[in-house]
Amino acid sequence: MDKLIKNTGINKLIALIVTFVIVQVLISTNIINDYIFSTLVTICINIILAASLNLITGFTGQFSLGHAGFMSIGAYTCAIITLRYSTVWGFVGGLVAGAVFAAMVGFLVGLPTLRLKGDYLAIATLGMAEIIKILFRNVLDDLTNGAAGLRGIPQFINWAWLFLFTAGSVLLISNFINSSHGRACISIREDEIASEAMGVNSTKYKVTAFVTGAFFAGIAGAIYASYFYYLKPDYFAFKKSIDILVIVVLGGMGSISGSVIAAILLALISTYLQAFPELNMVINGALFVIIMIFRPQGIMGSKELSLSLIKKWTGQFGRKNGGAA
Amino acid sequence: MEQFLQQVINGISLGSIYALIALGYTMVYGIIKLINFAHGDVYMIGAYVGYFCMTSFKLGFFPSLLISMLVCAILGVTIEKIAYKPLRNATRIAVLITAIGVSLFIEYGTMFFVKPDPRSYPPLTGLMTRSFRIGNIVFSAQQILIISITVVLMVLLQFIVKKTRIGKAMRAVSLDRDAAQLMGISVDKTISFTFLIGSALAGAAGILVGIYYNSINPLMGMMPGLKAFVAAVFGGIGIIPGAMIGGYFIGLVEVMVAGYGNSMFRDAVVFAILIIILIVKPSGLLGKETREKV
Numbered sequence: 001m002d003k004l005i006k007n008t009g010i011n012k013l014i015a016l017i018v019t020f021v022i023v024q025v026l027i028s029t030n031i032i033n034d035y036i037f038s039t040l041v042t043i044c045i046n047i048i049l050a051a052s053l054n055l056i057t058g059f060t061g062q063f064s065l066g067h068a069g070f071m072s073i074g075a076y077t078c079a080i081i082t083l084r085y086s087t088v089w090g091f092v093g094g095l096v097a098g099a100v101f102a103a104m105v106g107f108l109v110g111l112p113t114l115r116l117k118g119d120y121l122a123i124a125t126l127g128m129a130e131i132i133k134i135l136f137r138n139v140l141d142d143l144t145n146g147a148a149g150l151r152g153i154p155q156f157i158n159w160a161w162l163f164l165f166t167a168g169s170v171l172l173i174s175n176f177i178n179s180s181h182g183r184a185c186i187s188i189r190e191d192e193i194a195s196e197a198m199g200v201n202s203t204k205y206k207v208t209a210f211v212t213g214a215f216f217a218g219i220a221g222a223i224y225a226s227y228f229y230y231l232k233p234d235y236f237a238f239k240k241s242i243d244i245l246v247i248v249v250l251g252g253m254g255s256i257s258g259s260v261i262a263a264i265l266l267a268l269i270s271t272y273l274q275a276f277p278e279l280n281m282v283i284n285g286a287l288f289v290i291i292m293i294f295r296p297q298g299i300m301g302s303k304e305l306s307l308s309l310i311k312k313w314t315g316q317f318g319r320k321n322g323g324a325a
Numbered sequence: 326m327e328q329f330l331q332q333v334i335n336g337i338s339l340g341s342i343y344a345l346i347a348l349g350y351t352m353v354y355g356i357i358k359l360i361n362f363a364h365g366d367v368y369m370i371g372a373y374v375g376y377f378c379m380t381s382f383k384l385g386f387f388p389s390l391l392i393s394m395l396v397c398a399i400l401g402v403t404i405e406k407i408a409y410k411p412l413r414n415a416t417r418i419a420v421l422i423t424a425i426g427v428s429l430f431i432e433y434g435t436m437f438f439v440k441p442d443p444r445s446y447p448p449l450t451g452l453m454t455r456s457f458r459i460g461n462i463v464f465s466a467q468q469i470l471i472i473s474i475t476v477v478l479m480v481l482l483q484f485i486v487k488k489t490r491i492g493k494a495m496r497a498v499s500l501d502r503d504a505a506q507l508m509g510i511s512v513d514k515t516i517s518f519t520f521l522i523g524s525a526l527a528g529a530a531g532i533l534v535g536i537y538y539n540s541i542n543p544l545m546g547m548m549p550g551l552k553a554f555v556a557a558v559f560g561g562i563g564i565i566p567g568a569m570i571g572g573y574f575i576g577l578v579e580v581m582v583a584g585y586g587n588s589m590f591r592d593a594v595v596f597a598i599l600i601i602i603l604i605v606k607p608s609g610l611l612g613k614e615t616r617e618k619v
Contacts, residue, residue, distance in 0.1 A: 063418055112604050118417055119360045123554065124603045127596035130551075138589040238547065242425060249422055278441075281433035288426025292419045293411045 012171075020163050027159055041157065041227045043267045044166040045220045050247035050259035051173045052216035057245070058253035058302075059177055060209040061189030062114060063122040067217055068240035069129030072233070073105055074098035074218025075225040076136060076144055079153045082226065091156040091226055095165075098225075099218035105132070106214025107207065114206045129241060137233040149232030150225075157227040165223060169216045174256045174304075176212060185209050189254075246284050250291060251298050258300030327461045332584045333577065338468040340576020341475035342537060345530035346553035347560070347568035348482065349401075349523030355499040355563035356519045358417060362424040363404055365550015366431040367524045371397045371531025372446075372541045373439060379447045386449060386532075390474070394528040401524025402517050410513070428546075436543040443542040446535040471533050478529060479569060482522065486565060491518055499563065548592065552579070555599040561609025570610060 023040075026032045032040065053067045074095075081094030113124040136144045144150060176182050184205045187195035196202050225231055247266055251258030266284075273280040291298060303309060346368055353361045371393045378389035408427050412420045448454070449467060456465040486492040494515045497505040506512050534549060535541050556575040560567025575595060582591045602609065 063421070113600065116603055116607060119421055120558075120603055120607055122421065123360065123558070124600050126551070127555075127599045130596050131593050131600075134590070134593040138587075138593075238551075242429065245422070245425070276437075278433045278437040281429055282437060285426045285429030285431075285433065288429065289408050289423050292415070292423040292426070293408075296415060296419050 016167050020159075020167075023163070024159055037159075038227070039267060039271050040159075041162060041223070043264055044162050045224050046244070046247055046263040046267060047166055047260050048169045048216055048220040048223070049244045050251065050263050051170050051256050052213040052220070053244050054248045054251070054253065054256060054259050055173055055177065055185075055216075056209050056213040058248055058255070058259075059182065059189060060185040060206060061192075062206055062210065063118060064125040064210070064213075065122045065238070065241050065245070066109075066125030066127075066129030066132075067213070067244045068236040068238075069125075069132040070102040070106060070214040070217035071221035071224070071240070072132060072136060072236035073102040074221030075231055075236070076150070076221075077101050077218070078222035079150050079225040079231050080143055082154050082156070083150070083152075086154045088156055091154070095219060095222040095226070098222040099215045102218025102221070103211045103215035106211045110207045110210035110214075114203065114210060126238060126241070129236070130238070133233050133236055136236075144231075144233070147233060149230060151230050153225050153229040153231065155226060155229050157223055162223065162227075165219055169219060170256060170260065173212070173216060177256070181205065181208065186254075243284070246288065249298055250287060252300035252302060253298060254302035255298070255300035255304055257305035258298055258303075261299055261305070328584075330462050332580050334462065334464060334468060335584075336577035336580035337573060338471045338576075339537065339580055340573035341472050342530050342533050342572075343549065343553045343556045343576050344569045344572025345475055345478065345526045345533070346549060347556040347572045348479075348565065349527045350554050351557040351560070351562055351565060351568040352495075352519050352523045354557070355565075356495065356516055357409070357413075357420075359409065359420050359424060360554065361523075362421070362550070363408075363427040363431060364523065364527055365546035365553070366428050366435075367397050367401055367404075367546075368527035368531040368534070368550065369541070369543065369546035370400055370431065370435065371528030372535045372545065373435065373531075373543075374528070375532035375535055376444060376446060376541060390529060390532050393532055394525040397528030397531070398521045398525040401520040401527070405517055405520040410516075432543055432546065439543060441543060443540045446539050446541060448539075449536065467536055471537060474529065474533065478526060482526070482565070485522065491515070495519055552592075552595050555595055555602075558599060558609055559602055561612030564609070564611045567609055567611040 023032065027037065049067060049071060053064065056062050056064050056067075075098065077098035078091070078094035081097060082090050084090070085093070109125070109128050113121060113128070116124055137147050141147075177185070184195070184200045185208075187198070187200055188202050188205055192202050247262045248259055250266065251260070251262030269283065270280050273283070346364065349364050349367075350361060353359060353364070374393035374396045375389045378384045378392050379386070384392070404427055408423050409420060412423060449470075454466065456463050457469075458464075484492075486495060494505070494510045495518065497508065497510055498512055498515045502512055505515075534545070552575055553572065556571035557568045558571070559574060560569070560571030562568075575598070578598065579591045579595060582588070582594045586594075606612070
């Protein structure tokens, strides 16, 4: 736990506080109205989802197509608990319960399926997410109200909670990646057999990454339930998992800051194209193909956005300009 | 017993459709090791081409079948040339993501043009509306049509793969691509041909699904596509007879679950089969275990 906090660094802390205060001021002066705030919530949820999927797919190299399944577990758990206990503590308890429950399911699913590799794993996780969806729709329907969905979930998400959970999730995930556990995960992505030969327990780390990813997907789902106060099983279909994957691939598999940038970028595009949802998906599809052909590493590759990287870019830019003059 | 036999007939006709789609998955996987997610959407396009042939152009069933097979074949080859060929040497995950991209592009592109609402398929006419009885078991002409078209296409496929020059090339490329190239086989042409055949089968399946369910929509490719994929994995992906067995098995299971259990659970059961197969014997029913070389 010490390491998780120590790595943060004072610069990041200042940047986070400044972001928080600026947005808070904008909200209280009503420059960020309800409409913009709902886009902001979507962006934050997508950031958590993409960062957690990136841990599984980008860093550990385990291709998962079932992330929406974990999100739905978090969402439904939190919704059902806050509908019973409609207080802030009910919400926090529901969120934690949702995340823990998603992590537990992640463990149960991950332990057998992570023996599979590449595309087989992708298909198995896809099947898992479909089964979870059908469970919520047809089996647990006295709890979840079946296909009609749950309505009137009390809304507790405000900017403070949203910021706390988003920044917290991203920081914890990136600190996990920078720890020795994270390096073990990355070594599995690079070459599983070689890393096993070096003494890395690959099953343990694959399951750890999977469970951690599921935990944060559960948090994202709980935030979704608590802000949009309406849940239905079909929202968490295959397409949702794909949406999350688009963000990870566009941002760069193996770059948390890439996921953040891509989540913001895609939310802006989809807000802009809100009147044409089909066109939005067509663009997403075309983006996949174009990125894979021309820039398979995504926007950031496996680099992280940092001050030194920005300096390097601006330095190159300056030199180019200097050369021209 | 009679009810059971009736369910078997229903299961076989649904299963033949899955088998047709599964063949496309399995052939493409066998030759370039790619789960072609766009395959389900190619068959959706086949259903729409058939629909427009039969309604707008007032063509009969068989001309429509041929046209939609042709259009799908062209579409399949185009997809391969544009999206997959530049990635011949990329990682498998990269190609898989591209396939998902192509799938989204086709689904929502179609939705943009034909609108998302489901359309009801034109009913068959004449002889094909009749049904036959043996004892208390009813065969509709529609089911006989579906089963016989599937069998004809499968025999044709077996003939192409086993007896022709290009079929030999396909088997050679799927066994060892580099060695095939050294023997003077044009690998690119062979891969294109595989996509052509697989997509033509999907086109036929599209029309048959339209007849079977009476309703088509732009997202119809997703679920049967995934189930056909489960069928291909069940039989052993990359193995042509495996895909046929898998298709019939999944069709039968689905009809039995809907008939004797709860129709809500048929999708869940299919995916549960997938996960069990992947865990117990990932190489599938007819597949051979392969060891990974270091």
